[in-house]
Amino acid sequence: MNQFEHVRHRPPTELSIPRELLLVLAPMRSNVNLSRIVRLAGCAGITKVIQCGQGKVDREIARDAIDFVEIVVRRSLAPVLEHLKEDGYSRVGLEQTTRSICLFDFEFVNKTALVIGAEREGLSQEELNRLDHVVEIPVYGQPFSYNVATATTMAVYEYCRQFRC
Secondary structure, eight states: OOOOOOOSSOOOOOOSSOOOEEEEEOOOSOHHHHHHHHHHHHHHTOOEEEEESSOOOOHHHHTTHHHHSEEEEESOHHHHHHHHHHTTOEEEEEOOOTTOEEGGGOOOOSSEEEEEOBTTTBSOHHHHTTOSEEEEOOOOSSSSSOOHHHHHHHHHHHHHHHOOO
16 A cells, blocks of 8 residues: 655746746736736746736735745836847747647747736737747637636646756
8 A cells, every 4th residue: 555645835846947938918808817827827937927017916825935036027028029039938828719729839939928818808919920839728618718717737747848948
């Protein structure tokens, strides 16, 4: 019989090199979703989140990640996407489109900006036009899409699976 001993709050796994994944967020309606995404960034070793709009991160939800993740606030997404291109990032949107690639089949590059749309509207056509790739997560039932924080978690987890560092 296997004996498992519960370990609560195991120390983080060391990364051999820092992650070059940025999370780039359209304005979020929900501070809960924004805070969950910041917590995700901290857990995944992502050091920077670019947040567009006026959302506020809730420390109770984001927990310690708020102390380790740099949160850069910008007014709008389109200019941010242009700067990321100049900085050599692959701009990957998480959205359902006519030419999206299934997340399971997509090969991330190390230096990726994962672009996340707003909860109800997603990414605008103007923003989609500035992306290099768009990935989507298959949905097998109702409703037709995942919660934005949940979908972001799945995409970040896939990136981390590909770049275990």
